[in-house]
Amino acid sequence: MTSHTQSHSRSPESRSPAAEAVDDRVTPFHVDGLDVRGRVVRLGTSLDAVLAHHNYPAPVKRLLGEAVALTVLLGSTLKIAGRFILQTRTDGPVDLLVVDFTAPQDVRAYARFDAEKVAAIEAAGTAFDSGALLGHGHLAMTIDQGLSVNRYQGVVALEGGGLEAAAHQYFAQSEQIPTRVRLAVAEEVRPGGAASSWRAGGLMVQFLPTEGGRIRPADLHPGDAPEGTEIPEVVEDDAWVEVQSLVGTLEDVELVDADLSSERLLFRLFHERGVRVFETEGVVAKCSCSRERVMNVLAGFSREERESLVEDGKVTVTCEFCGRSYGFKAEEVVGPEEPDSPVQ
Template sequence: MSDFSQRFMFDDSDVRGELVSLGESYAHVLAKHPYPEPVAQLLGELLAAAALLVGTMKFDGLLILQARSSGAVPLLMVECSSNREIRGIARYHEEQVTADAGLRELMPEGVLTLIVDPTKGQRYQGIVGLDGINLSECLSDYFATSEQLPTRFWLNADGRRARGLLLQQLPAERITDAEERAASWQHVTVLADTLSAEEQLGLDNQTLLHRLYHEENLRLFDPQPLQFKCSCSRDRSANALVSLGEPDAEALLVESGGTIVIDCQFCNERYAFDAADVAQLFAGGGVKSPSDTRH
């Protein structure tokens, strides 16, 4: 299994962790667009971050990470569902992307928005500036300032694999003394800071955790699979047309030469609607007899 998240717990302290490994799903995302290496790495890190966050949440719905900037990469967007289905996309200006560019060079004046969109209940949104040297630092800073549980991230990607490590301090239970609690948190995070990119990308989870925490009592839980899956569909595209209203949809049909084509930017799927399809939609007939879908 190349795509999975895996939780672990420290038995003697109030800290839990999550590990994420993405291979096949990362390859699916990169196969849809010819991303330059620095952009592919940044997108891989954001994919890993989304998968880590979903692993810490109990909800039904969608987690969205959306980063915008005024620079070479104006948009990064990743979605991961509570069913652990993930997709992502980047927008970039190729002439502005240099070979060794990092987050600050690629996304100056950047802002990251974290959105939790539950199937039932109220939507939550948090915003953090992309002021750190990398995405790991930015996300860690977000949790440090948002009055949520202290959380640290370690993210790496190389165009073939995307890996992530998350540590989160839980409410006081095993250690209730404030100084001891702070020392315990510092201990596990300082050890995680010694992890190199090569180790994170190359080691399996058991070896990685032994490398960091062989002196700790630690439980590693069963892995949970992740997969690339796009949430686009012909029905969704049809609903978008219906939301335009019949006059605007018919005008768009004329402008498009008799066929409206809606492209999914995430997976390059194409949904075509001719005059008969549009008439059927507004007559309440749905998309039961659609035109061919083209890839």
């Protein structure tokens, strides 16, 4: 494995992969011999902190853990101030997922679920299936750079598949960059009845050759074209075929192994081709809610809507992400009473 220095004017020096595994970090990397770049994310205490705000059953924790890992992989690529938001709306037992990543490191998340339907899945004792939990609907990925810049949003259909499949569809449809994503979540059961903890890991690789013409996206399906219409076959580049084969050997346990460092994981996969790692980036579970932000949201409601929120002379708003409650006096939210209109 080779390390990367800030100076590009000299060749990076080779070294052995770091043995120490560090959680809550993103490790960017390049494999020059295969023309791919990518990222590895390992989440530990940050994921526990996100999950601790709500009493989620185990299948929901696993699904939300996958969503957090995927969002961090994608959101951490932002090189500008802004937010990356992943959101699903579906007809499944978990009908809403929202993960909000604020560059460069803050993440928060929330899941809404039908407790009875999730309990039925748990009782059935079947293997974890993120597609079954999500059902059918859509997944939206949004980049929000603030009021001065228009939002960018990509939307893909969820048709019974999981988040990995949705990510692949997103990149094929919106970015047209050959991409492979692997996600894994595991529960660490501690001895003596101590509370368990959760871990998540993810890997994303993208094929970005410097030579033109090596990326040939498949043509769109001909739809209602006459029967027998020939659909051109796209031959994938040999380097990308090799990458997919290597990523296919990756096991879930390797992504969540607390004793396996991200660098050693990358060395296992790509040592024959040479892999360069870059400076790691931190991940912190942190909610961006505040009293001021909540008041600004309430100010956007109509007077009638604000009045409907008043109970016993006050308004209470609870953040769905972190569970923190904010209390306001009725006059703070509704404003002073409007004078009666004069009788004409």
